[in-house]
Amino acid sequence: MIPTGPRPVAPFSHAVESDGWVILTGQMPTDPAAPDAPLPEGIEAQTERVLANLELVLAGLGLDRSHILQCRAYLTRFERDYAAFNETYRSFFPADRLPARTTVGVTALAVGALVEIDCIARRP
Structure with a gap:
């Protein structure tokens, strides 16, 4: 567990x-500083929060986004949100260093989130 990481919404380790x-572990768009606060509005804001939470976990392990090899993203409103999700997601990584990725449409996510992302990273 990463002390500065988001509060888990289920029984799991951050990594x-x-x-x-x-x-x-897949991160939700919750605010680590205010875990009971309402989720950000919209897919862009929720994606930004999820990516920031992944960065917190990576930093707690002495890693950063350059160590990410693969991501899986889950969207509850796939057809509506896919394009906007991609734009926000793309801004997180350098254009020449995009990890492998799978994106899946799902019927629901914990805490009513629109997006969840998990990753595999490799320590050099």
Whole structure:
């Protein structure tokens, strides 16, 4: 668990590491400083918060976004939000360093979120 990381919404670790592989649990768009506050409005704001939360977890492990190899994203309103999600997501990574990614439409996510993202990173 990362002390500065978001409060978990279920029983899990923020990340698990084995042999340099780091598996980051899917992050929600909750505010670590105010975990009971309402979620940000809209897919762009929620995506930004999720990516910021992933960055907090990475930083707590001495890593950063350059160590991310793969992401999985889950969207509750796939057809409506996919394009806007992609624009926000794209801004998080350098154009020449996009990780592999899968995006899945789902019927619901914890805390009523529109988006959740998990990642696999590798320690150099």
